Amino acid sequence: MPELPEVETVARTLAPYVQDCVFEDSTLLRSSTLHPLSLPLKSLAGQRISALRRRAKLLVFDLVPLQGNEPIKPIPSCLVIHLRMTGRIFTAKANAESGQHTRCIWNLRKPDQSSFQLFFDDTRTFGKVFVANKELLSAWKFWRELGPEPLELNLGAFLARLRGKRALKASLLDQKVLAGIGNIYADEALFRSGINPQRPTDSLEEKEAEALLKAIKDVLNMAILKKGSSIRDYRDADGKAGNFQKSFFVYGRGGEKCRKCGTILEKIRIGGRSTVFCPQCQH
């Protein structure tokens, strides 16, 4: 579910609740939700959240030990959460009961000493929670190999990453090439730049790469402004759905008419993922 704009929205809506709060105890309701390399959840106790940020599709809680507390070793430096397809994170009052799909609950203490809970719910259970420090993060292949943030990428660096003969769409979905783009925004950016998703990656002319990079940034920025896209499950930390799904040109519209030219949109599979494009507008 959540791609870069959705995770960015969760980070922005959750930050005001958790900033400077301190972890107390944690409850893991499904063991597979904890990443195999993770430190135990109990090592979070006494850690203060100094910042909440996004990297790629990951939510990162930066931690600092509370002064005067004896931290549990090894000391974690962050809590990383990957929402995958159906993960949701939200706050609840102290002692709220878990739901059918609740996978993890954290008790947090605010600076004013009052307490509340942070819930991680995940219907399909693909999501992961990872308590880490620098060493563990660099041991995590996925993290170590993440490509650059697309919103911070310049044309030269983008061109340098467009290597290989595979379909361009497959490259855009590869988190080692660019970090944060998923199935929705890959299709939308390709449509908006007029490029066919099946094109070999290394066939792009510089002008086309420039148009594609601009389309990627535009579509991600617009989606962030609209608080993400909600197809079904996605909600921000306040439980609110996004609005960018109303602006889709192609995603989920296979067989319907192109909003620009009226041609019937084609639906194919690339790299096992549904891909919708306009055979008239995209070359």
Add this chain to the structure above:
DNA sequence: AGCGGGACCTGTGGGC
């Protein structure tokens, strides 16, 4: 190197 397929899961929507 890069593909297709399957695995991991649960839920929903469409077709019959």
Add this chain to the structure above:
DNA sequence: TGCCCACAGGTCCCGC
């Protein structure tokens, strides 16, 4: 109404 199948914002692994 009910059953069965396809499919879903992601990633990983295997075999060719």
